Amino acid sequence: MKIAVLGTGMVGQALAGRLSELGHDVVVGTRDPASTLAKEEYAAWAAEHPAVRLATFAGAGAPAPVVVNATSGVVTLDVLAQAAGAGGGSGLGGKIVMDISNGLDFSRGFPPLVTAPQDDSIAEQVQRAHPDALVVKTLNTLTAELMAHPEVLADPGTVFVSGDDPDAKHVVTGLLHQLGHTDVLDLGDITTARGVEWMMPAWLRVMGAVGTASFNWKVVRG
Amino acid sequence: MKIAVLGTGMVGQALAGRLSELGHDVVVGTRDPASTLAKEEYAAWAAEHPAVRLATFAGAGAPAPVVVNATSGVVTLDVLAQAAGAGGGSGLGGKIVMDISNGLDFSRGFPPLVTAPQDDSIAEQVQRAHPDALVVKTLNTLTAELMAHPEVLADPGTVFVSGDDPDAKHVVTGLLHQLGHTDVLDLGDITTARGVEWMMPAWLRVMGAVGTASFNWKVVRG
Structure with missing residues (x-):
C-alpha cells in the first residue's frame, strides 16, 4: 500500500522504516527535502532505508491513500494543510489520515502541558480542517520505538483507535496488526x-517513575 | 489500624467493607449519620458489616491515623475541612490522607469534564488546604469494586501512589498490598x-468501548 509518513523525527523514521520493511511503498514527507537530507542523522537513516523516498508534504501525500501524521501536534494543522496541497482540505479528501500526534507545550518547562482543551483534541481539529478526510487517531500513547516494534515488550499492551469511519479504522487496525499490535481497542468516534x-x-x-519510555498501557479485563 | 473512610457511596462502602474484613478498625464518616442510616441501601450494607461504625466526618477522622477520602472531588475540600474539625487544617496534622477522589463536572453531560486545571490536582488542593497532612493520591484510576477486590481480574493491573512523604506512601502501599494490589507504582511527589x-x-x-467498568490499567514493561 502507498503510505505517506509526514515527519522526519523519531516517530516518522520508526514508522516509515518498519512499514517499508513490511512491504509498503513508503514516502516520507518533509517541509524541505533538501534541508532534511542535509541533516547528517536523517541522511544516515535514509541510507539504511533506500526503499523509502523523501518528498515535500504535498508530494508525499498526493499519491497515497494512507497519510500518517507523525509530526508534533503543534505543527500538525500547518503540515496537513501543506499535504492537502493548494486546494486546501480537498487534497486529503477520501484519504485515511492516521494521526499519531500529541500537542505539547514545553514553554513552562517539564512536564509539558497538553495544548488542546479537554473538550477538543488535535484529531478533531484535523477532522474539522479536512472534513472529507477519514481521520483515525492511534499510537499516540506509546514511544516511537514501540509503535513500530511492540515485540520489544514481552506483552505489547493495548493500542487504541478513534475515528468516525469504520472502514478507515478497519484499515488502520490491519496496519497495527502488521506492526505487531495484538490488542487494538476501538474507542469509538x-x-x-x-x-x-x-x-x-x-x-x-x-x-519518570520507571526510568524509561519503553513501556505501554494495557487494558486488563475480566 | 484505625482507618476513617469518608464517604458512604460505592467507593466508601467497597473500601470500608474490605478493610474491615482485613481486620482494620474502620469508621465510616458522613455528613449526618442519622440521615445516612435512614437510607435503605446504606442501612442494608451496614447490617452486613456490623464491625464498621458510622460517625460524622469529624468524629470518624479524629481518632484515625489513616483517613481515606472516598468522596467526590467536587466536595472533597469541604468534607476534609469538616473531618479536620473546628481547628481547621490542624485536625489532620500528621495523618495519612489517602485521596482516591476524581473531580468530575457532569453539568455539560456525559462524558464529564475534569474540574481541576491541568497544572493542579485535587490531591494538591487537599495538601495545600492541610499542609501538615500526609496526602497520598491513589486508587482513583479504577472502579470501586476493583479497588477492594482486584482479584476479580485475572491480572489485577497497576495502581499508583503520588505523595510528598515516603513513609506515608509506604503505609498506603502496605494497605494496597493487603487489598490484593500486586503492582503498586510510586509516581513521585x-x-x-x-x-x-x-x-x-x-x-x-x-x-464505553469494553462495556464494563471492570477493567484496569496495567503498565507493561520490558
Whole structure:
C-alpha cells in the first residue's frame, strides 16, 4: 500500500522504516527535502532505508491513500494543510489520515502541558480542517520505538483507535496488526481521541517513575 | 489500624467493607449519620458489616491515623475541612490522607469534564488546604469494586501512589498490598497526581468501548 509518513523525527523514521520493511511503498514527507537530507542523522537513516523516498508534504501525500501524521501536534494543522496541497482540505479528501500526534507545550518547562482543551483534541481539529478526510487517531500513547516494534515488550499492551469511519479504522487496525499490535481497542468516534490525548500527563509521570519510555498501557479485563 | 473512610457511596462502602474484613478498625464518616442510616441501601450494607461504625466526618477522622477520602472531588475540600474539625487544617496534622477522589463536572453531560486545571490536582488542593497532612493520591484510576477486590481480574493491573512523604506512601502501599494490589507504582511527589487524575477521560472512553467498568490499567514493561 502507498503510505505517506509526514515527519522526519523519531516517530516518522520508526514508522516509515518498519512499514517499508513490511512491504509498503513508503514516502516520507518533509517541509524541505533538501534541508532534511542535509541533516547528517536523517541522511544516515535514509541510507539504511533506500526503499523509502523523501518528498515535500504535498508530494508525499498526493499519491497515497494512507497519510500518517507523525509530526508534533503543534505543527500538525500547518503540515496537513501543506499535504492537502493548494486546494486546501480537498487534497486529503477520501484519504485515511492516521494521526499519531500529541500537542505539547514545553514553554513552562517539564512536564509539558497538553495544548488542546479537554473538550477538543488535535484529531478533531484535523477532522474539522479536512472534513472529507477519514481521520483515525492511534499510537499516540506509546514511544516511537514501540509503535513500530511492540515485540520489544514481552506483552505489547493495548493500542487504541478513534475515528468516525469504520472502514478507515478497519484499515488502520490491519496496519497495527502488521506492526505487531495484538490488542487494538476501538474507542469509538473521533471525539474519543480526547481520552487518549489526555493520557500524556500520566504517560510522562510513569516514564519518570520507571526510568524509561519503553513501556505501554494495557487494558486488563475480566 | 484505625482507618476513617469518608464517604458512604460505592467507593466508601467497597473500601470500608474490605478493610474491615482485613481486620482494620474502620469508621465510616458522613455528613449526618442519622440521615445516612435512614437510607435503605446504606442501612442494608451496614447490617452486613456490623464491625464498621458510622460517625460524622469529624468524629470518624479524629481518632484515625489513616483517613481515606472516598468522596467526590467536587466536595472533597469541604468534607476534609469538616473531618479536620473546628481547628481547621490542624485536625489532620500528621495523618495519612489517602485521596482516591476524581473531580468530575457532569453539568455539560456525559462524558464529564475534569474540574481541576491541568497544572493542579485535587490531591494538591487537599495538601495545600492541610499542609501538615500526609496526602497520598491513589486508587482513583479504577472502579470501586476493583479497588477492594482486584482479584476479580485475572491480572489485577497497576495502581499508583503520588505523595510528598515516603513513609506515608509506604503505609498506603502496605494497605494496597493487603487489598490484593500486586503492582503498586510510586509516581513521585504530590504533583504527579495530575497524571492519574487526567486518566479519567481515557478511562471513561475505555469503559464505553469494553462495556464494563471492570477493567484496569496495567503498565507493561520490558
